[in-house]
Amino acid sequence: MSRGTLFDKVWKLHSIDQLEGGQTQLFIGLHLIHEVTSPQAFAMLRELDLKVAFPGNTLATVDHIVPTEDQTRPFADSLAEEMLQALEENTAASGIQLYNVGSGKQGVVHIIAPELGLTQPGMTVACGDSHTATHGAFGAVSFGIGTSQVRDVLATQTLAMDPLKVRRVEVNGALSSGVFAKDVILHIIRHLGVKGGAGYAYEFAGTCIDAMTMEERMTICNMAIEGGARCGYINPDQTTFDYLRGREFAPQGDIWQQAEDWWRNIASDSDADYDDLVIFDAAEISPTLTWGITPGQALGLDETLPAIENYAVDEQDLIRQAYDYMDLKPGQSMLGLPIDVVFIGSCTNGRLSDLREVAKICELHGGKVPTQIKTVVVPGSEAVKAAAEAEGLDQIFIKHGFDWRNAGCSMCLAMNPDKLVGRQICASTSNRNFKGRQGSPAGRTLLMSPAMAALTALEGKISDVRPLLHKEVQS
């Protein structure tokens, strides 16, 4: 059993009671809601004649169904309009703050809470969305939940939860040029498997993780769920505190020092016990992308696609299915594979640093996206959009032939008008390559870093950023 980890401390602080069924009633410090998974929860509350117990601890935004081109109300999609109206009515009636389109604070829920300083170390965070894992980057314990659980949090600010084991996932050493946080998490999932994290909270640690910015750490924790972990987190440190200082909802004035002291203490003790430990060497990680239909079906750009026999017998059916669906063959290289669409955005890679990386690749390359390639660049929030435009990134994108849009989840799951068509293949900075994920039942997704996606767009085929970045260093 783990002892002295951040997870253990946060769990204990928020435990209200042991329930009759054996679960723990856990207090939730920050509850985030959006338009897809909350309307039914509010309906259940009305049916039970219950009120929202702590409206001040819930924040709402709209992200999944938001059109990224024409955002005039009512939305062209009447179903999307109905969902936003339901959110507007439910939040107004319950006294919950909603950051709506045009407020300047709207965006993907997992992008806006950190950028507003709402997500802080030592908190418990819940949201009816599996990528709630993102908030773990701040040393918060954060859970994606279903709609019945959203109802429970609204009614009681608590959840019935099973305890978790803690696995420390260390990444040590420095990343090579052209290798990014996205490559690190794809590498981890590839090696630990998409169900390897079942029953665990992942504590990401090690010198490589310590050296990462908060935005990189969010990319890592975001995909803990793709590794099957119930949540993922990184211990808070000076990088965390520097990021938070001055943000709207971060502690201000005299309180800051008390907050920082408490945050330092909530981090895992140096002699903490873990249920498991896995260690990766950062130097062994190369630019990585997925080729199949689960986030674990990934490979380094220098490798060729694996033989089916390399997999365990019970996995071979799925691998065959993946080859068939993706129209790829064992032995083939992914380098040079022609693509149709490039999506840059999502709660994994829709932050300012991701967009800067894309702009940098555009300028180093100097060319323009071929006309037959469709691109969609979607900032993670209205604030990210404003910041990118203030730096002139939008002008760089437009000059190099990229389509610059408004903030939302967009083509990560295609609940808005941005969708793949037919069997199109998409280089995507999002988090899931499931069959049909990007809106076309036969559409194909290759997950990768923003840099690799940007160069892939400019070249019209899967490309390696390392030679381009190497040239930059030499010049």
Place this chain on the structure above:
Amino acid sequence: MSSIIKIAGRGVPLRGNDIDTDRIIPARFLRCVTFDGLGEHAFADDRSQLKAAGQLHPFSNPEYAGASVLVVGSNFGCGSSREHAPQSLQKWGVRAIIGESFAEIFFNNNIAIGVPCLSLSAADIDSLQGLIEDKPMLEVEIDLAAGSVIAADFSFKIKMPEAARQMFVRGQWDATGQLLTNLGKVRTRAAQIPYLNKFTP
């Protein structure tokens, strides 16, 4: 709150591992404000693709119409936390799911709506799926109190976290009532959590 101990009904076998919630209910069907009508869209894309290829998805196969025990492989329900997935299965008619393993959020979402997810070994899953494929009219009987699944002459011992099993047997699977009982304690704790109280020691 009612106990859920015995579930008996015909089975529907769904072969394959890592079946994610996007496949159970594709995102375009999430454009709604209620869970009504989701049952007919369960596995919509898989069903239409197999139909186009001249094959039948188990959920489209008339032999399995009216089945209530879904039998699946490993890591079933991975990916998105959308409760629309268990809701669509329940509305299609699923009252229990037997699988090699389940993704955790999906497992918990099913508890919340009263659908137990039970585990068997990969070999037992294969046998049970084979039995049902041979005889779709076969009755599959789950007994959560005894921890068993019986189909024809076969009896399987189920694996399930003890807490979850007890919740169904004792009728405590809907936690809301219990959570509400403690609202006083919750308010007391909220007043003690440092980050909600200006970090005053």
